[in-house]
Amino acid sequence: MYAINNVHLHINQGEFTALVGPSGSGKTTLLNLIGGLDRPDEGRIEINGIDITAMSANQLIDFRLQNIGFVFQSFNLIPVLTAKENVAFIMQLQGMDKKVREERINTLFKQIGLEDKMDSRPSQLSGGQQQRVAVARALASKPQFVLADEPTANLDTASASNLLDIMALLNREENITFLFSTHDARVIERARRVITLVDGRITSDTAKVDTHEH
Amino acid sequence: MIFRIAWRNIWRNKIRSLVIMLSVAIGLFAGIAVLALYKGMMNSRVRTVIYAESGHIQIHHREFRKDYEAQYTLGLPAKSLNDLRKDPAVRFMAIRTITQGMLATTTGSAGVQINGIDRAMENKVSGLAQKIREGKEFDPHKKNQVLIGKKLADKMKLKPGGKLILTFTDADDNLISAAFRVAAIYQSENTPMDERNVYVQQTELNQLLNLGTEAHEIALILQQDAMTLATARRLQQQYPALLVEPWQNLSPETELMIDTVDITSYIIIGIILFALAFGIVNTMLMAILERTQEIGVMMALGMNRLRLFLLVFLETVLLTLIGTPLGLGIAWIVTTYYNRHGLNLENMGKEMMGSFGFSTLIYPEFPAEKLVAIMGIVLFTALASCIYPAIKALQLQPIEALRK
Numbered sequence: 001m002y003a004i005n006n007v008h009l010h011i012n013q014g015e016f017t018a019l020v021g022p023s024g025s026g027k028t029t030l031l032n033l034i035g036g037l038d039r040p041d042e043g044r045i046e047i048n049g050i051d052i053t054a055m056s057a058n059q060l061i062d063f064r065l066q067n068i069g070f071v072f073q074s075f076n077l078i079p080v081l082t083a084k085e086n087v088a089f090i091m092q093l094q095g096m097d098k099k100v101r102e103e104r105i106n107t108l109f110k111q112i113g114l115e116d117k118m119d120s121r122p123s124q125l126s127g128g129q130q131q132r133v134a135v136a137r138a139l140a141s142k143p144q145f146v147l148a149d150e151p152t153a154n155l156d157t158a159s160a161s162n163l164l165d166i167m168a169l170l171n172r173e174e175n176i177t178f179l180f181s182t183h184d185a186r187v188i189e190r191a192r193r194v195i196t197l198v199d200g201r202i203t204s205d206t207a208k209v210d211t212h213e214h
Numbered sequence: 215m216i217f218r219i220a221w222r223n224i225w226r227n228k229i230r231s232l233v234i235m236l237s238v239a240i241g242l243f244a245g246i247a248v249l250a251l252y253k254g255m256m257n258s259r260v261r262t263v264i265y266a267e268s269g270h271i272q273i274h275h276r277e278f279r280k281d282y283e284a285q286y287t288l289g290l291p292a293k294s295l296n297d298l299r300k301d302p303a304v305r306f307m308a309i310r311t312i313t314q315g316m317l318a319t320t321t322g323s324a325g326v327q328i329n330g331i332d333r334a335m336e337n338k339v340s341g342l343a344q345k346i347r348e349g350k351e352f353d354p355h356k357k358n359q360v361l362i363g364k365k366l367a368d369k370m371k372l373k374p375g376g377k378l379i380l381t382f383t384d385a386d387d388n389l390i391s392a393a394f395r396v397a398a399i400y401q402s403e404n405t406p407m408d409e410r411n412v413y414v415q416q417t418e419l420n421q422l423l424n425l426g427t428e429a430h431e432i433a434l435i436l437q438q439d440a441m442t443l444a445t446a447r448r449l450q451q452q453y454p455a456l457l458v459e460p461w462q463n464l465s466p467e468t469e470l471m472i473d474t475v476d477i478t479s480y481i482i483i484g485i486i487l488f489a490l491a492f493g494i495v496n497t498m499l500m501a502i503l504e505r506t507q508e509i510g511v512m513m514a515l516g517m518n519r520l521r522l523f524l525l526v527f528l529e530t531v532l533l534t535l536i537g538t539p540l541g542l543g544i545a546w547i548v549t550t551y552y553n554r555h556g557l558n559l560e561n562m563g564k565e566m567m568g569s570f571g572f573s574t575l576i577y578p579e580f581p582a583e584k585l586v587a588i589m590g591i592v593l594f595t596a597l598a599s600c601i602y603p604a605i606k607a608l609q610l611q612p613i614e615a616l617r618k
Contacts, residue, residue: 032613035514037514037612037613037616038613058518058519061513061516061517061518061519062516062518064514064515064516065515065516065518066516070511070514070515072511072616076507076508076511076616078219078508078511078512079226079508080219080222080223080226081218081219081222085215085218088215089215089515090515090516092215093215093515093516093517093521094516137515
């Protein structure tokens with residue numbers, strides 16, 4: 001039995017793509033493979049021409065740090081850091097200059113509409129607010145693309161809609177690729193490309209708009 | 215940033231962290247208390263050796279201490295003795311005549327060292343007068359008086375006024391026996407010494423030994439303890455024909471005891487911290503288990519293994535070090551109190567401590583000179599304690615950790 005089987009996929013720069021399918025179809029597995037969190041038993045994964053399946057564990061960590069942003073279903077903010085510190089986390093791991101970092105943080109918090117919550121701990125934020133901070137964290141270092149696994153699953157309608165607006169805006173303004181794993185119809189509706197997985201295989205791949213090459 | 219996360223992480227479970235910090239504090243206090251007690255005991259022993267037994271330095275004929283034969287006298291003229299008395303490093307000086315002999319009474323006999331002393335000089339150097347428990351010092355109007363130790367007096371069933379015979383060999387190898395009467399019974403902190411040493415007037419002993427004005431031993435009390443070795447070296451150069459020895463040579467068992475106690479103290483602290491390490495390891499393992507998903511997130515976001523190790527290491531070190539000043543503080547307060555008031559260990563065995571030459575009233579001393587070594591041991595404990603939890607954290611795969 002295969003979690004992913006015979007999947008051939010090409011994602012372009014700037015796409016806003018949703019992976020859909022029933023539970024157990026392999027959406028999260030595919031996302032984890034693309035994100036370098038898991039390794040395929042067979043096959044290759046290339047990002048900007050770089051074969052990540054040939055990388056060591058340490059190389060993958062560095063690659064993720066520089067190129068990939070993650071948004072998790074259960075937010076997964078670091079609880080002992082404030083919202084601002086959570087967003088700064090990746091930039092500090094990268095060794096970004098403090099002034100540049102501060103500017104980026106301010107811009108992001110403005111974009112997500114949480115300027116007054118920068119010094120709040122995750123426990124002081126609502127689910128929607130936490131997820132917005134998680135999106136800001138994912139985008140903080142201007143990654144090549146963002147992988148979001150069921151980002152709206154734990155959010156109410158208003159929060160989910162708000163979050164999607166933000167991600168769509170950032171996708172348009174910063175041309176960052178977004179790849180979602182989702183059951184949420186609101187996400188599927190916003191996506192410009194929908195890839196359907198069933199039992200580890202792609203059964204359909206529908207693009208709603210053209211995007212330029214990755 | 216890693217430091218910030220580590221610092222905040224240890225306060226996530228305040229009670230658990232405080233328990234560990236308190237354990238470290240108590241363990242450290244216990245270890246330092248032991249060190250302080252040992253230091254106090256050793257200081258007390260050294261003071262006893264110097265001020266109640268041998269003095270800082272002793273001078274003998276080179277052959278004398280081999281068999282204590284009467285013919286091996288110092289041979290120093292009066293001028294040399296005077297120069298020595300006036301040496302700037304010398305505070306007090308005692309000149310003694312010494313012979314080995316037998317003490318016999320109607321109830322039995324015992325081997326003793328017979329010390330011929332000048333009362334005034336001897337009291338300044340060894341404080342003999344303060345040790346008298348029964349009777350009085352030498353009466354200038356009486357002859358052949360002897361001071362004996364309490365242990366010996368009890369063994370020989372002697373009291374002040376009691377009679378005994380001292381038998382020894384003189385300078386010409388003649389066997390001499392003389393009757394003495396007990397003037398006083400003394401008691402020091404060193405029971406074996408009390409059993410071995412009797413004191414008579416030097417002039418009387420010299421007469422019996424046929425020595426004239428000669429003597430066998432000079433004992434010196436210096437102005438400061440720290441002058442001992444340098445002064446001994448200097449005096450040895452001044453009197454090359456004689457043997458000048460510091461107390462460390464005269465009481466090698468004391469020097470050995472000090473070295474042994476030092477090592478023992480470190481071992482005790484090491485054992486205490488080793489036991490504590492298990493608590494620290496357990497706490498850190500629990501913390502990592504509780505934060506498996508969080509660690510997975512950090513690794514997914516790009517925190518490499520080195521930083522993760524540093525995070526676990528910092529948390530462990532902070533957990534260990536925070537309790538350290540508390541332990542040091544309590545130890546300092548307690549040892550300072552007892553250093554001023556003394557710690558009476560009489561109930562722990564006065565006889566037993568006396569048999570090793572220890573006073574029962576100890577003045578513990580805070581081992582400030584050992585603090586660097588103690589901190590090194592604490593840091594090492596922290597480092598050793600973090601290794602296993604760090605390995606468990608580093609073995610986590612992000613994908614599996616995220617699923618927790």
